[in-house]
Structure formats: structure tokens, C-alpha cells
Amino acid sequence: MQRIWIPLALAACAAMPAQAQHWGYEGHEGPAHWQEMNPDWAVCAVGQQQSPIDLTDAVNAGLSEPAIDWAEETAGVVVDNGHTVQVNVENAGGITLDGTAYRLLQFHFHAASEHTVNGRHAPMEVHFVHQSDAGDLAVIGVMVERGDALATLGSIWAAMPADSHASPGIAARIHLNDFLPADREAFRYQGSLTTPPCSEIVSWTVFTAPVSATPEQIDTFESRHPDSFRPVQPLNRRFVLVSGE
Structure with missing residues (x-):
């Protein structure tokens, strides 16, 4: 199967699309209409x-968790792309x-969470987007x-x-590991970008355990990008797997 290299501007579940075409999370530009806005986005409806998805009825497959090797401290370029706050890193x-290595490109936020667990949204979800040399995303x-408090959110x-419309900011001291829960049990499944073009790559x-942030920290993002999540999609013939014991 041919792999597609996804440029940094698109390598995200909520990054800006390659086209300048505007989309959103509500009304005639919302998820129910994405496939109508561009023929290249048809998979949003037919994929x-x-x-x-809703993470429920997971099958314990004895999978290992991803081996995470993030920098202890890094700088990031903080942008608001109109849909989320995104931090690009190098x-x-x-x-x-x-067995496949993926490098971290960026991370961004959704409020409320995009995934649900047994039908429940968390107040916020962070997505860390990685890409392999072959162009696959993890x-x-x-x-x-x-x-x-989630300490490193302060610098972001x-x-x-x-x-x-404003120029990006620089967050000089981001501690990525602050975002990781102590319990690394995780749901695993094959899916897509959660924004146009909804590519299934x-x-x-998704970790089963959350991290915490203060209500004020969550409100800082939610007040800027409220309801910035795509509704859950049908599981169809897929399985949700869970790692750990």
C-alpha cells in the first residue's frame, strides 16, 4: 500500500488543511458537512x-505500550490555527x-475530549502527533x-x-513528560485524522488514565476554542485493544 507523506501543516488531527478552505465544528461548516465542502474530503463521510471513537469493550490483547522517548525539556512554537492551539516542535x-520509530512533530488540544470512554467526554484531550519515515502517523x-495544576501548561x-492572526509565540521550557500519566495502560486502534481530509492513516x-489540570488552565483553552471536537464515529469492523495487564 502506498504511503503518503503528510506535511507538518497537516500532520495532525486538528491541524490546518492543505487548502485554504475554511471548516469548523458547528453549523454549515461543521463535521456533518465536511464531505460536502471538498471532494477530497469524501472519506469523512464514507470512511x-x-x-x-467511543473507547469501550476493549479487548486485552497483551500489547506493549509505545516506547516513549521524548526530550526532557524542549522549546515549541505556539500557534493558534483557528481550530486549536498547536505547539510545533523539532x-x-x-x-x-x-517496532516502527516515529518522531514527534507537534501536539495540540481539544475541548471537550474527542474520544469518549464509555460514552463520557473528558474536559480536554491532548494529541501528540508523530510521523514515521514512511509517512505513517501515530x-x-x-x-x-x-x-x-499541569505545570508545563503555564509556559504554553x-x-x-x-x-x-497573531504571530506565533515561543514556549522555551516545555516538559513533555508532564503530560504522561503514571499508569501507561492504553487503548489502541486504527483510525484517521479527526479533521479534514479525515485520512485513514x-x-x-489513548491512555486509559488521565492527567489533571486546574479548571482555570482548562478554561483558558476552552474559552478560546469551545466545542472543538468531532463527534465519535462508528467503530464498524474494528476492534479496540488495550495494552497492559
């Missing part, structure tokens, strides 16, 4: 491996999944619940541009 490490999803929010890993 059989679309994301996000030389920030990556993951190894099923995305790690981390649910964020209200609770104690401080660098956040005023809006999608993503290996998804």
Missing part, C-alpha cells in the same frame, strides 16, 4: 476507520510503536481532567498568540 524525540491521546499558555494510542 470505515474514522476517528474519534528534535523533541519520539516513540517506537510495534498519535498519542491524553485525557485531561480537572484537578491539580503564556506563549499563546492573541488569536489566529493513524495508529491511535
